[in-house]
Amino acid sequence: MAKNNQEFVTQIASRSEDFPQWYTDVIKKTDMVDYSDVKGFMVIKPYGYGVWELMQSEMDARFKATGHKNAYFPLLIPESLLIKEAEHVEGFAPEVAWVTHGGSEELPERLCIRPTSETIICSMYSKWIQSYRDLPLLINQWANVVRWEKSTRPFLRTSEFLWQEGHTAHATFEDAQEETIRMLEVYREFSENVLAIPVVVGRKSEKEKFAGAYATYTMEAMMQDGKALQMGTSHNLSDHFARAYDITYLSKEGKLEYCYTTSWGTSTRMIGGIIMVHGDDRGLVLPPKAAPVQAVVLPIAMHKEGVREKAGELFDMLKKAGIRAELDDGDQSAGWKFNQWEMKGVPLRIEVGPKDIEKNQAVLVRRDNLEKLFVPMDGIAGTVEELLKDIHVGLYKKALAMRESKTVEASDFEEFSQGVKNGFVKAMWCGERECETSIKEKTGATTRCIPFEQRHITDKCVHCGKEAKHMVFFARAY
Ligand SMILES: [Zn+2]
Structure with a gap:
């Protein structure tokens, strides 16, 4: 089954010749997604989902550190609830999917599959919020949403996608504005420090803002083809939804006031951003903090005495140090394995062969710049940790330089x-x-x-x- 390097790489289109085809090749051949029987709905396979899980846990920790709690709201929203905020419904109506039947019975009121959850969450907030003591109310939901898209591309635009949506209620406009900017900043910091993707942050124009918002703030990243990808948005909804859904509170002075609300979201779309910012003609290049496998250990000349054992020892050392490592002792050729793991974007490849064992060393190959390093076996976990940090910084700088050169x-x-x-x-x-x-x-x-x-x-x-x-x-x- 051995394939030589060249053969393997040519399975992926080159970025300069056909960027869209390159993207499609990468997501398919690295086992991130598959297409389903329903057009526009993607299957996220374990390798792609692994990236999402890491992103989720990093973001979730940030949401909790800024005082938010997770909850879950229903998938279906009654039409009467959806249409209460006029601008909002106008913005989303063209892409809403409807449930009209329960079993064989037609429903008295059709139900929409959430395209976003402001309406249903606001209707609950109007029940939950009574006085100023209930504020601020800071909730996040991890969920799927459906927006019926005409043309779709995995991760970038799909009819169903996974995301988080934060929904908060505050006593004043200023508090809501502060929250809106705080969460945009959480997103920016996450994008730069976890995904190694530099972003431009600012406010959306009136035309581009979220339907029903007072103001939308965004972070935008540049892909290698020079196009922008909106990576996350944060909306100050002012009292628009509070008035439509009657979210009021009794102030300290005993006056009934409307709340001010915000919402903010990021989605699996960001995975498309990781691919298009960092990838190269060999395939994916994953930032270490979002890589399901950070280092792969490859025993070289496995039939030679002691090689398997040494590779196993090394693998255990990395695991113990908390590094997401994998040991590939499959029977494919070394060349095939090199290509496979390069294509999957694993930040570090670690080779151990008979000569290395003699010298008590291992060979480390960085995915970002393909640099080869000979590293002493003693203290190797620490070296790997340092290199992973270095790779993150290198990827960020490279992406920033790319953006600057095309701006x-x-x-x-x-x-x-x-x-x-x-x-x-x-x-x-x-x-x-x-x-x-x-x-x-x-x-x-x-x-x-x-x-x-x-x-x-x-x-x-x-x-x-x-x-x-x-x-x-x-x-x-x-
Ligand atoms: Zn003009």
Whole structure:
């Protein structure tokens, strides 16, 4: 069954020739997902789900550290509940899936499969919140949602996806705003420190904001093809949902007041981001903190005396140190195994052969830069831990350099149109919806965010020439 290196690598399209095909090859050939019988619904296989579980546990710890508790709300939402917030229902109606029958009986009221849970959670909050003592109410839910999509791609856009949605209620607008920004910051820190993905953070335009929100904040990452991926959003819902769902509380002064609510979410979509930010022509490159296998131990020339035993010892040492290690003592050739684990993006490969045993060393190969290191067996777990940290930093820096090399400032529409073909464009914008629509029609680019870090480039809107309101990041997006 031995296959040589070249043969194996050619199973994956090259990124420069066909980026979309490369993406499809990678997710299929690394066993992350499979397609199901229902179009747009993906099966997340153990390797892909393993990445999600690690992301979940890292995020969950952050949510709890900021005072949130997990709960679970029903999958089905009565139509009467969904339609209470007018903008919200208008935004989501086109992609809602409906349940109309229970067994063979038609239901008196159709039920929607949650596309997001503001409506059902707010209806419960209106019962649970009575006085200022009940505030803030800080709840997160880990769940699946369904949004009926016309064209789908695994992880990036699927009709069902897994996510977390935080829903909080506060006494004042300021408290809600503080929460909205706090959670955006949690997301940013998670993206950078766990996924090694640098993000641009800021506010969404009115056109791009969440349906029913007062303001939406986002973190946007650049993929290697220069397109943006929205990695997570945090919404200040002001009192919009509180008024629609009657969430009130009795203040200290004994006055009945409306609450201010927020919601924030991230999803399995981020896995698509990991693939498209870090991957290379050999396949996946996983950031160590989101890698189900951080180090794979490969015995070389297994038939030679002592090799298996030594590899086993090494594997045990790594496990004991809390490193997610795997021992591959299968009967495939070493070359086949190298390719397999490289394709799966395992951060470190550790080889142990007869010569290494003689020298009391192991050979470590980094997945990020393919550097080969000869490391003494004594204290090797510590060396591996250090290298994993180093790989994280290296991946982050590489991704940041890639983003910077594909980001330009545009002061006229010609520069703008050229820039968005390649990556992000920073440009001044008037803030008007028609202008935004027209830019999209002409270039395919949308406003990604109005970044917190503003810079003055010109006085006039890059497209229509009206007075500019902000500097905005524009890009084509997934
Ligand atoms: Zn304009």
